[in-house]
Amino acid sequence: MFGLPTFTTVVILGVPALWVIYTAVFMWLSRGWKREDVEDNR
Amino acid sequence: MSLEIIFLIIYFIAMAGIGFWAMKKGQQDSEGFLLGGRSIGPGVTALRLQSSSMSGYMFMGAGSLGYTQGYFGMWYALGDLGGGILNLSVLGRRMRKLSQILGSITSIEYLEHRYPSKWIRLIAAPVALFCMFFYVLAQFIAGGRGLEMVTGVSFPVALAIAIGVIVLYTFLGGYLAVAYTDFVQAIIMVVGMVWILIATLIAIGGFTKGNEAIGAINPNMLTMWGADLGFQGQWGVIIGALLVFSIGYMGWPHVVVSHMAMKKPSVARTAGAYSLIFNLLFIPGPYLVGMFALILLPNLANPETAIFEVADAVLPTFAVGIVMAAIMAAIMSTADALLLQAGTIASQDIYARFINKKMSDGQMVWVSRITVLALALIGFAIAAFEPPAVAAIVIFSTTVLGSAFVPAYVCAVWWKKANTVGAISSMIAGTAVSVLWQVSGAPEATGIDPMVTGILASTAAMIIGSLASQANHPVPERIVRALDETAKIGPIPTKMLIGQDALLAGQAEMAGRNE
Numbered sequence: 001m002f003g004l005p006t007f008t009t010v011v012i013l014g015v016p017a018l019w020v021i022y023t024a025v026f027m028w029l030s031r032g033w034k035r036e037d038v039e040d041n042r
Numbered sequence: 043m044s045l046e047i048i049f050l051i052i053y054f055i056a057m058a059g060i061g062f063w064a065m066k067k068g069q070q071d072s073e074g075f076l077l078g079g080r081s082i083g084p085g086v087t088a089l090r091l092q093s094s095s096m097s098g099y100m101f102m103g104a105g106s107l108g109y110t111q112g113y114f115g116m117w118y119a120l121g122d123l124g125g126g127i128l129n130l131s132v133l134g135r136r137m138r139k140l141s142q143i144l145g146s147i148t149s150i151e152y153l154e155h156r157y158p159s160k161w162i163r164l165i166a167a168p169v170a171l172f173c174m175f176f177y178v179l180a181q182f183i184a185g186g187r188g189l190e191m192v193t194g195v196s197f198p199v200a201l202a203i204a205i206g207v208i209v210l211y212t213f214l215g216g217y218l219a220v221a222y223t224d225f226v227q228a229i230i231m232v233v234g235m236v237w238i239l240i241a242t243l244i245a246i247g248g249f250t251k252g253n254e255a256i257g258a259i260n261p262n263m264l265t266m267w268g269a270d271l272g273f274q275g276q277w278g279v280i281i282g283a284l285l286v287f288s289i290g291y292m293g294w295p296h297v298v299v300s301h302m303a304m305k306k307p308s309v310a311r312t313a314g315a316y317s318l319i320f321n322l323l324f325i326p327g328p329y330l331v332g333m334f335a336l337i338l339l340p341n342l343a344n345p346e347t348a349i350f351e352v353a354d355a356v357l358p359t360f361a362v363g364i365v366m367a368a369i370m371a372a373i374m375s376t377a378d379a380l381l382l383q384a385g386t387i388a389s390q391d392i393y394a395r396f397i398n399k400k401m402s403d404g405q406m407v408w409v410s411r412i413t414v415l416a417l418a419l420i421g422f423a424i425a426a427f428e429p430p431a432v433a434a435i436v437i438f439s440t441t442v443l444g445s446a447f448v449p450a451y452v453c454a455v456w457w458k459k460a461n462t463v464g465a466i467s468s469m470i471a472g473t474a475v476s477v478l479w480q481v482s483g484a485p486e487a488t489g490i491d492p493m494v495t496g497i498l499a500s501t502a503a504m505i506i507g508s509l510a511s512q513a514n515h516p517v518p519e520r521i522v523r524a525l526d527e528t529a530k531i532g533p534i535p536t537k538m539l540i541g542q543d544a545l546l547a548g549q550a551e552m553a554g555r556n557e
Binding site for chain 1 (some may be wrong): 113116120123124127128131135249250251252253254257264265266306307308310311314315318322326531532533
């Protein structure tokens with residue numbers, strides 16, 4: 001794909017995908033942090 | 043006067059204007075000056091953190107790596123992509139909260155408050171200053187090279203102008219000024235980088251055709267193993283490349299100070315998402331453009347100028363000016379953060395802590411300014427006569443910073459047993475091992491990057507040092523209480539804030555007397 005060896009393609013697409021998944025998991029796990037803002041604003 | 047120079051002058055004036063505006067808007071006490079009054083929201087936090095991490099290296103070192111080693115350079119980019127989200131998710135919320143509970147206003151002072159001993163600051167401040175000097179030196183050289191290309195003046199003159207602008211701009215002073223200018227500069231960097239990448243892809247007939255053309259020149263460049271396959275199986279080097287700009291950021295004092303300046307601890311959540319978006323848009327560009335420069339400009343004398351030369355070749359004149367402004371933005375946003383932090387370390391963490399404890403705010407600003415000037419003059423002297431390669435200095439100084447400080451910052455908020463002995467051992471081991479590994483030529487002999495050995499040494503020292511000394515040097519009760527509070531989701535109780543809790547204030551005073 002893209003004129004690249006398979007391993008290169010897998011690495012340059014796979015690692016960014018892992019970071020996106022990491023971010024999504026972090027956003028999910030930290031969804032409760034909003035409570036801190038509500039308390040603070042009050 | 044050429045259009046590029048006019049753009050650069052407009053850019054410099056705009057940055058100075060934002061700096062003045064932010065300076066007027068900011069509070070004048072030390073927390074206002076050093077942390078922007080802890081008032082920074084997620085957008086500015088994310089882009090300030092990223093632009094101060096992405097330096098002139100991205101336009102010179104990264105381009106050069108792409109030009110000389112092809113897709114191997116992408117290992118650095120792939121680690122770098124997650125640097126911001128990792129930093130904000132691991133440290134962000136907790137460091138913001140703990141620094142406020144402990145009453146810390148500099149990132150080195152925070153370490154001393156968390157690991158109570160003057161030796162923490164005595165070791166951390168010189169190590170940080172030493173690395174930051176070399177890091178800022180690389181920014182000066184990158185700035186000088188950029189101006190040399192655009193204006194055509196000789197390198198020493200361009201260097202003097204670049205340093206002069208950076209120092210003058212930093213003199214505007216204050217975290218708020220640096221944060222807001224860095225925010226704008228991050229946007230300019232993304233716009234400039236995306237523009238030059240698109241223009242390059244158009245010039246070479248698209249991504250696939252570009253790769254095919256590179257393959258025709260040297261098929262090894264399309265692999266992840268370097269131009270001569272020299273990195274094949276060298277996992278020690280590759281892991282080091284992935285680590286230096288991913289977890290390494292968590293040990294950079296001028297970057298982690300962003301967490302302390304956030305408006306609320308929860309700002310880290312949104313800022314993490316913004317930082318990933320910025321990184322995905324910005325980071326791959328310099329490596330790819332540097333590599334595709336091989337097709338457009340196959341005989342470059344200095345690969346570090348690849349991106350400058352490509353910009354000149356593929357963009358219309360007015361756009362070259364914008365891209366040059368983006369390049370200067372990357373350089374200046376890192377240099378101002380480094381100089382501000384270096385000045386802070388010299389004035390707050392060394393002079394006010396050990397020499398003149400009753401120093402006024404005015405004196406602090408002057409010590410900070412004198413430090414900045416001294417660093418600038420020494421930097422000019424070294425860079426003008428024997429300029430070293432930007433990539434080599436950046437990777438070396440950031441490796442030492444990461445090795446020395448990552449376990450200290452991470453364990454500060456995540457491990458209650460991390461104590462002063464562990465932190466001191468960790469900083470010494472991380473610095474010594476990474477420097478000795480590099481200067482002894484061990485990376486070439488063993489195929490293991492100094493970042494790997496440095497981080498392993500500092501982590502092991504933190505664990506062994508802390509566990510072995512728990513009986514004699516337990517973590518003070520007030521720190522344990524602060525860590526318990528940091529782990530909770532919720533506002534900090536007023537009584538926990540230092541100076542407002544009689545017990546905390548008393549214990550802090552006792553700890554100070556015992557040193």
